Amino acid sequence: MSLGVAGLILCDLPDAVVVVLMLVFSFSMTFTVKEAKNIKLTRIVKLIYAGMLSALLSAFFLAPLLQNLLFVKNISVNKLLLSNTVLPTLSVFLTDKLASYSLGLSGLIVVFFVINGWNKFHPALKYLSVVLLINLILVTNIFPWPIFDKYLGFVQFVGRFLYTATFISAFLGAIAIANIIENRKSRYLLVTLFCSIGLLSVTSLNFSIKRNPNGNAVNIVSWDDFQNATLNNYVYDYLPHNAFKIKDKLEQHSIPLMNPKKEIQQTRWTTGYDSIHYRINSVQKYTDVVLPNIFYPGFTVYVNGEKMPEKYNKNNAIVVPIEKGISKIDVKYVKTPVQIISFWISVLALLTLIVLKNKKLTKLLPLFKKH
Numbered sequence: 001m002s003l004g005v006a007g008l009i010l011c012d013l014p015d016a017v018v019v020v021l022m023l024v025f026s027f028s029m030t031f032t033v034k035e036a037k038n039i040k041l042t043r044i045v046k047l048i049y050a051g052m053l054s055a056l057l058s059a060f061f062l063a064p065l066l067q068n069l070l071f072v073k074n075i076s077v078n079k080l081l082l083s084n085t086v087l088p089t090l091s092v093f094l095t096d097k098l099a100s101y102s103l104g105l106s107g108l109i110v111v112f113f114v115i116n117g118w119n120k121f122h123p124a125l126k127y128l129s130v131v132l133l134i135n136l137i138l139v140t141n142i143f144p145w146p147i148f149d150k151y152l153g154f155v156q157f158v159g160r161f162l163y164t165a166t167f168i169s170a171f172l173g174a175i176a177i178a179n180i181i182e183n184r185k186s187r188y189l190l191v192t193l194f195c196s197i198g199l200l201s202v203t204s205l206n207f208s209i210k211r212n213p214n215g216n217a218v219n220i221v222s223w224d225d226f227q228n229a230t231l232n233n234y235v236y237d238y239l240p241h242n243a244f245k246i247k248d249k250l251e252q253h254s255i256p257l258m259n260p261k262k263e264i265q266q267t268r269w270t271t272g273y274d275s276i277h278y279r280i281n282s283v284q285k286y287t288d289v290v291l292p293n294i295f296y297p298g299f300t301v302y303v304n305g306e307k308m309p310e311k312y313n314k315n316n317a318i319v320v321p322i323e324k325g326i327s328k329i330d331v332k333y334v335k336t337p338v339q340i341i342s343f344w345i346s347v348l349a350l351l352t353l354i355v356l357k358n359k360k361l362t363k364l365l366p367l368f369k370k371h
Contacts, residue, residue: 001023001050001054002050002051002053002054002057002353003057003353005019005020005023005050005051005054006053006054006057006058009054009058009061009062010058010061014154014155014156014160015160015163017154017155018155018160018161018163018164019163019164020051021164022163022164022167025131025164026128026131027043027047028127029124029127029128029131030043030124032123032124032126032127033123033124053349053353056345056346056348056349057346057349057350057353058346059342059343059345059346059349060339060342060343060345060346062342063338063339063341063342063345064297064298064336064338064339064342067297067336067338067339068238068296068297071296071297072240072241072242072296072316073240073241074240074241074242081146081149081153082145082148082149082152082153082155082156082157082158083145083146083149085156085157085158085159086139086140086141086143086145086158087102087139087140087141087158087159088140088141089140089141089142092107092136092139092140092162093105093107093108093111094108102162103136103162103165103166103169105196106169106173107165107166107169109173110169110170110172110173110176111132111136111169113172113173113176114129114132114172114176117176125172125175128168128171128172129168129172131164131168132164132165132168132169132172135161135162135164135165135168136165138158138161139158139159139161139162139165145158239294240294240316242314242315242316243294243315243316243317245315246258246315246317249292250292250293250294250317252292253269253276253292254266254269254292255278255280255289255290255291255292255329256280257292258289258290258291258292258317259286259289259290262282262286262289263282263283263284264280264281264282264283264286264289265280265281265282266278266279266280267279267280267281274332274333275330275331275332275333276293276330276331277328277329277330277331278291278328278329278330278331279326279327279328279329280322280326280327280329281325281326281327282322282323282324282325282327283324284324285321285322285323285324286321286322287321288319288321289319289320289321289322290313290317290318290319291317291318291319291320291329291331292317293317293318293331294312294316294317294318295310295312295316295317295318297336297338298333298334298335298336298339299318299331299332299333299334300331300332300333300334301318301320301329301330301331301332302329302330302332303320303321303322303323303327303328303329304323304327304328305328308320308321318331
């Protein structure tokens with residue numbers, strides 16, 4: 001679980017927040033079962049341990065990110081109004097858009113089975129059913145999202161709560177199917193239902209493709225096309241708020257554009273793995289040339305091989321002095337102490353996990369040999 005959550009943190013933080021909430025809710029299900037207090041206490045300790053391990057495994061990403069967030073104070077992450085992303089209640093199960101997120105007809109059947117078998121459910125399954133209902137409500141316009149738009153904007157869209165709903169519905173659906181196949185008459189009903197779902201899904205897909213063939217087509221692109229597409233991606237989620245007003249200029253990677261009143265000619269610019277290189281020709285000496293690059297902790301500038309002092313303007317754009325004539329400017333990223341320390345913390349956490357798991361496997365091997 002720790003590895004899974006750590007991997008999710010590295011992929012998408014808003015998704016990780018929603019999934020962690022799901023894990024916490026799922027863990028609470030254990031308290032619906034009558035067990036000794038020491039067993040429940042052990043589970044709580046292990047959950048805390050798993051959470052700390054996830055944080056340590058992803059420390060090499062989280063620590064530098066936190067360092068940057070504290071530096072820029074406010075980033076221009078795209079925050080959507082959650083109330084604008086909700087679905088009508090029926091659209092959670094019946095949708096006319098191929099790309100829409102929903103539980104579909106199979107989810108509706110699971111909900112039907114949950115309602116029908118509620119009285120026979122174990123307390124743990126009843127708990128999961130309530131969590132499923134809560135998450136379905138969170139996705140729809142039944143929940144009063146306008147009240148929470150201001151505080152939960154980082155979630156970006158309510159469809160993320162369908163992660164939990166999809167997982168729980170699949171779990172409950174599997175239990176429902178297992179119960180149904182014990183009864184021969186119910187098997188025919190089950191086969192009929194899934195055949196109907198298949199036919200309706202294929203029909204819906206065909207209608208959607210006919211209505212919008214271009215929108216639903218799968219295009220195969222070359223690597224060069226992909227690179228060009230990524231370079232033209234106008235998403236500035238992690239741009240400092242102060243720098244957002246100059247984003248159009250940043251896209252041009254032009255020093256003369258950033259300094260319109262200065263007599264500077266840019267002859268070329270190139271990029272490297274962790275650096276950007278400029279070559280300019282200046283008519284005179286300047287002490288405050290603004291570069292089309294935003295400063296973050298770790299960014300270091302060299303002019304003709306000489307390291308420049310850390311300096312940036314009110315828009316967080318890097319500022320450097322240059323001499324008359326040709327200048328070579330290199331903006332390089334140098335690992336910060338926070339990044340280096342957090343990296344080794346993650347490595348040690350991973351090694352500790354491997355050692356502990358290896359010890360457990362070593363203890364279990366004799367048991368497997370006996371069988």
